[in-house]
Amino acid sequence: MGETCDFLVIGAGIAGASAAHELSRTGKVILIERESQPGYHSTGRSAALFVETYGNSVIRAINKASRPFLDTPPEGFCEAPILSPRGTLFVATEDTLPNLKAAFEEVRRLSDTVRLIDADEVHRLHPALNRALIVAGLHSPEDMDIDVAVLHWGYIRAVRARGGLLVGDAEVLSLKRQEAVWTAVTRAGDFQAPIIVNAAGAWADEIGALAGAAPIGLGPKRRTAFTFDPPMDLTLPGLPGVIAADESWYLKPEAGHLLGSPADETPSAPCDAQPEELDMAIAIDLIERHTTLKVGRLVSKRAGLRSFVADKSPVVGMEPGLDGFCWCAGQGGYGIQTAPGMGRITAALARGDTFTGDFAALGITARDLAPDRPALKDAGRLKEDAC
Numbered sequence: 521m522g523e524t525c526d527f528l529v530i531g532a533g534i535a536g537a538s539a540a541h542e543l544s545r546t547g548k549v550i551l552i553e554r555e556s557q558p559g560y561h562s563t564g565r566s567a568a569l570f571v572e573t574y575g576n577s578v579i580r581a582i583n584k585a586s587r588p589f590l591d592t593p594p595e596g597f598c599e600a601p602i603l604s605p606r607g608t609l610f611v612a613t614e615d616t617l618p619n620l621k622a623a624f625e626e627v628r629r630l631s632d633t634v635r636l637i638d639a640d641e642v643h644r645l646h647p648a649l650n651r652a653l654i655v656a657g658l659h660s661p662e663d664m665d666i667d668v669a670v671l672h673w674g675y676i677r678a679v680r681a682r683g684g685l686l687v688g689d690a691e692v693l694s695l696k697r698q699e700a701v702w703t704a705v706t707r708a709g710d711f712q713a714p715i716i717v718n719a720a721g722a723w724a725d726e727i728g729a730l731a732g733a734a735p736i737g738l739g740p741k742r743r744t745a746f747t748f749d750p751p752m753d754l755t756l757p758g759l760p761g762v763i764a765a766d767e768s769w770y771l772k773p774e775a776g777h778l779l780g781s782p783a784d785e786t787p788s789a790p791c792d793a794q795p796e797e798l799d800m801a802i803a804i805d806l807i808e809r810h811t812t813l814k815v816g817r818l819v820s821k822r823a824g825l826r827s828f829v830a831d832k833s834p835v836v837g838m839e840p841g842l843d844g845f846c847w848c849a850g851q852g853g854y855g856i857q858t859a860p861g862m863g864r865i866t867a868a869l870a871r872g873d874t875f876t877g878d879f880a881a882l883g884i885t886a887r888d889l890a891p892d893r894p895a896l897k898d899a900g901r902l903k904e905d906a907c
């Protein structure tokens with residue numbers, strides 16, 4: 521007999537932590553993580569932005585449902601704010617102006633604060649942008665920076681306060697169900713629960729395979745980011761995040777430096793993703809051409825995996841024909857900002873409840889997220905390159 525609980529959550533990134541937080545309201549939760557530190561993979565490598573209009577319609581609904589928690593977390597959840605003002609500025613050259621206008625037509629229906637602005641105003645908001653190239657922008661003043669560590673550790677602390685456990689160095693090696701109980705054999709011992717939640721990020725299909733679930737066709741994609749010193753005359757507080765209208769690069773302040781990314785999406789096997797020199801060189805070239813910045817010494821560099829299924833919506837819900845196995849996967853490039861909503865949805869479906877209320881009002885149903893939805897029917901794995 522191993523350690524027992526009501527819900528065993530596999531993976532202690534933001535997805536597992538938020539699901540564990542919601543599940544721990546009604547039962548004992550054990551959160552097991554392969555690494556010695558939670559957040560070592562995608563969760564600790566994100567750009568930490570909340571962009572409410574980002575993603576497809578399902579993601580946008582979950583963004584919206586997540587915002588109240590991020591704005592006003594429960595009493596005692598954390599000691600610092602989760603969100604802080606940032607704003608985002610999509611910027612266009614002559615060539616990418618049609619992308620910007622199309623984006624504006626789409627998001628103006630979703631937000632009354634998003635504005636299309638001319639080159640002068642773009643330059644006023646971000647003086648380092650290249651005036652000779654940037655012709656217009658789309659300004660979203662209500663987009664925010666997320667303090668990922670505050671959110672992530674807020675969840676984990678709350679789980680512990682309700683009697684739950686976080687167990688590190690606990691890679692799941694096998695999963696077996698017998699007499700309505702799952703047993704996970706891990707490097708840290710055995711754990712048992714009637715319900716397991718698969719929140720293993722890029723490895724979710726591997727965990728599914730251990731349990732005997734059909735693949736959801738998860739395709740991890742590598743994204744690179746690095747930080748560098750801003751010029752002395754650029755004031756970072758108040759500077760918006762800048763995203764190219766064709767999403768070929770982005771730039772934002774991060775911890776007193778500037779973060780740059782080529783917004784790459786290179787297919788990868790699940791792994792400890794590392795930045796490639798070529799991807800960084802591409803980003804540096806794009807940033808230097810579209811701004812007046814010179815990227816000198818790199819302060820840090822990183823890469824992480826953003827994992828998508830075919831329709832780019834998350835996968836949440838019980839695997840048909842496999843009792844007690846709940847998916848919480850496919851968070852793509854939105855897993856931090858959607859965490860509060862995803863946690864609530866995962867907990868409801870893992871308990872066998874439906875989710876209604878604000879989600880229904882926002883127009884999403886369990887079917888949009890189900891592992892056996894039509895869009896995932898032929899879920900052959902996306903092409904995987906070596907990591």
Ligand SMILES: Cc1cc2nc3c(=O)[nH]c(=O)nc-3n(C[C@H](O)[C@H](O)[C@H](O)COP(=O)(O)OP(=O)(O)OC[C@H]3O[C@@H](n4cnc5c(N)ncnc54)[C@H](O)[C@@H]3O)c2cc1C
Nearest residue numbers: 531533534535554561563567569692721824854855856857
């Ligand atoms: C460069 C970059 C920028 C991004 N920017 C943003 C952004 O601005 N806003 C946003 O919302 N999102 C952003 N994202 C996406 C976001 O980071 C992810 O969607 C999110 O972190 C996914 O969380 P997760 O918990 O599913 O995955 P992870 O954080 O990868 O966690 C999964 C965990 O499962 C564990 N695991 C796997 N297999 C096993 C096993 N066999 N046994 C035990 N444990 C196991 C892993 O060790 C890992 O810790 C970005 C991602 C990247 C890479």
